[in-house]
Amino acid sequence: MGLETQTNMVASGHQHQKSPPPSPPPELNNDHNLLFNRFKLRFQTPKAVIIFAMVALSCLLLYHSSPSVPFRVLYNPFAATKHRPNSEKKVDELKSILKEAATSSNTIIITTINDAWAEPNSMFDLFLESFKIGNVTQRFIKHLVVIALDQKAYTRCLKLHSHCYNLSTHGVDFSEEAYFMAPDYLKMMWRRIDFLRTILDLGYNFIFTDADIMWFWDPFPHFNKDGDFQIACDYYTGNPINLNNLPNGGFTYVKSNEKTIEFYKFWFNSRLTYPGLHDQDVFNKIKFDPIIRHNGLQIRFLDTAFFGGFCEPSRDFDKVCTMHANCCVGLENKVHDIRIMLQDWRKYRQVLGNQTAMVRSISWTVPQSCRGSFQRPRAPKKKEDVGSKS
Secondary structure, eight states, X not given: OOOOBOOOOOOOGGGSOOOOOXXXXXXXXXXXXXXXXXXXXXXXXXXXXXXXXXXXXXXXXXXXXXXXXXXXXXXXXXXXXXSHHHHHHHHHHHHHHHHHHOOTTSEEEEEEEOHHHHSTTSHHHHHHHHHHHSSSXXXXXXXXXXXXXXXXXXXXXXXXXXXXXXXXXXXXXXXXXXOTTSHHHHHHHHHHHHHHHHHHHTTOEEEEEOTXXXXXXXXXXXXXXXXXXXXXXEEOOSOTTOTTSEEEEEEEEEOOSHHHHHHXXXXXXXXXXXXXXXXXXXXXXXXXXXXXXXXXXXXXXXXXXXXXXXXXXXXXXXXXXXXXOOSOOOXXXXXXXXXXXXXXXXXXXXXXXXXXXXXXXOOOOOOSTTTXXXXXXXXXXXXXXXXXXX
């Protein structure tokens, strides 16, 4: 995770060397000595107060001199790397991958996987398949950068895809199934937010997509041209600027500019204000913060008619750009239902050239296993079973 640094300023009056006050004449008795010491203390105390007040005033003026101060924090996104030379090497590797994958508008598509999601016949395979069977979505694969959170996922990615980056974190194992809201899950989500800020800092716009989101149509025509930060929803109110929309951080389109870079710093550091919450819940807290309005960030919420999911499915197969296996926990449940989702899509494609009435008769037959998955007890993990980890 990022390394946060803070500089402490210490003002200590006793460090300044001054000539000592004159010693009292030897003929003075003890009462005179006591009077002298009281006199000295009376005149030294206001000086300390004045120095303290001046330092406080200077800090206050400095704080208000920058409009973006509430966001600013200094940290190194590659601090998890053990040695600095390795860190610089990783940055160079990332820059090379991003340059190769970027579109002409300097935009990339990003997803993250761990060992469990990268297992054969598991989530990563289904994710790539959706690009291949979607309507003119295969062209996006060359712009996809896959961020592997552990070595096994990275090795598997290299066998299937050309743009893979190893974001293994020293001392942290993200390969096992990270159950929803478990400590490893939270670490993984915040590592992701930290890394996405780095992408913006390098000058790239991005679409971030969870690997349990299937791509069916081109999403770009449905992004708001004025939005800096655009996010999918579990439930959509019908108004793209209504902050009461319930967002889902699994799909975002973000433009690289000063406003979004500062916002991602603020978002990442807000995990300290709201400990124990994941990135999506923290976003729901800070989206109302006056700091964001002061920053000028334009937030837009994406319509579930185009960016649907199991929470609120997109009903029109002619419009659905992406479908997310949200409102669902458990890798096995997700994989089961996504396979059925892809079958539903294939049926639609088969009748696409036929009568409109036949196309409209097709509907999603999911969720199935995902329905009620939050209430069902989780089965114990079995490492030998494919798809038992996430």
